[in-house]
Amino acid sequence: MIAPVPPAARLFVAFPTLVREHGIAVAPEQTVSFLAAIELLGPRSLEHVRKAAVATLAPHPEQRELFDALFDAHFLGAIAEPGDEDFAPDDEMSVQDDSGSREVLLGEEINETGQAATGAEALSVRVLKPLDDNATLRRFGRALPAALPRRRGYRHRTARRSATVDLARSMRDAIRHDGEVMSLKKLRRVTRPRPVLLLIDVSGSMKQRSDANLALAHAVMQAAPRAEIFTFGTRLTRVTKALRRRRREQALVDAAGLVADWDGGTRIGDALQAFLAVPRFASYARGAVVVVLSDGLERGDPSALVAAITRLAQRAHRIDWLTPLAADPAYRPETEALRLIAPHLASLGNGATTARICRHILSLGGLAAA
Known part of the structure; x- marks a missing residue:
């Protein structure tokens, strides 16, 4: 059973969600890192929270202005109040893509043919089709x-031919023969995929x-x-x-x-x-x-x-x-x-x-x- 989010943390958990809704890519692990950073800093001011958000959510430099505006709106209410259409995405939310054009999210009506690329985001649940492969x-x-490419590992294995001498085994073998070195034991590096x-x-x-x-x-x-x-x-x-x-x-x-x-x-x-x-x-x-x-x-x-x-x-x-x-x-x-x-x-x-x-x-x- 998943434990409910503590009331004190709900404000911080909601911020990465708001950022994602406005087109800034944030992985779930970054949200966890954001909360851990706040706990670690024990922030005494909102500026500490802002620095933790920038460090863990890592907005692109070109998106920093939007990121700061969202932060102020979420934690200070400085730009928009709850319910403002600019900060309350719905089924017809406009998304500013990097090319400067605006595209409108229409849910299932976006890109039905799958033959073109778009910058707009459409969130949905997918049922995968059975395959013939x-x-x-x-x-x-x-x-x-x-078939995978291999690389040398850190472990060694006994080998008949190699440029690397297994000194320990060679010495033990010499002791069994009254100090006479009968043969040098060899080692090779083990490879792994x-x-x-x-x-x-x-x-x-x-x-x-x-x-x-x-x-x-x-x-x-x-x-x-x-x-x-x-x-x-x-x-x-x-x-x-x-x-x-x-x-x-x-x-x-x-x-x-x-x-x-x-x-x-x-x-x-x-x-x-x-x-x-x-x-x-x-x-x-x-x-x-x-x-x-x-x-x-x-x-x-x-x-x-x-x-x-x-x-x-x-x-x-x-x-x-x-x-x-x-x-x-x-x-x-x-x-x-x-x-x-x-x-x-x-x-x-x-x-x-x-x-x-x-x-x-x-x-x-x-x-x-x-």
Whole structure:
């Protein structure tokens, strides 16, 4: 049973929710960090609370003015009173995207075709469809552990041939032979699979692939020794824990309940910035194989995506971007964002079908780092 939120904490818990409603990406873990920071500081003034909010919720510099306005409105009532239409989102709330145009949220009426990208956010509950890729995913799950790229671990194992001498075993063997060294024992470093970080676009322009990609993520989660799964559209959601369930149907139901921004807008840069702003999340990318399943139709500021991918590339073993648009052999990146991040990608591949994505991931073991 979940304990109720104490009355004294409700004001602080409500602030990250208000920030998310106005288009600033905030992960659930950042809300927890915000509350922990307030408890740690024991704030004596509202300015202490503001500094804790900026440090833990990490708004983008371009969104700082909006962030401060929301903070003042929430804690001081300086800008709008409760019920003011500017600070009380409803089904027809206008969202200012980074391109300067305003788009109107109409709930289910947004992007019904799934053929275009939008910056507006639409929150909904999704029921995932049954898939026909079960056989492909079973073969993929059996082959994945051996196919993942490997890196040297910290443990050693006995070896017949190696440049490293096991001095302790060699000396013990010499003692058994009255001090005569009969042979030098060798050691080799044990290798272990690299972790996998899967980032899945669930925006409206990817709605035809969202269900299948989440099922693929479940197969990765079950087969890979270490894996982390996140979805993004207008916000970032960690679904790793839900996808740890063995039964795929139950795992997908749980994951679908966690994701709130199905078939909505596309703000990839802001979502990745939120990912990197949480130290625990950013640590998942260190030395990992990062696979992004997205069409790359970014509606936000391209500079945010470029900055995020640059930082991500510095941590990761390689970044592979798989887009359904690459099913056409003549495909070339058309969006400014994809063209700018292309130098940081190990590959820009075909993500049109589950089979093609599985084939690409299984080939990573034989490819070099970016």
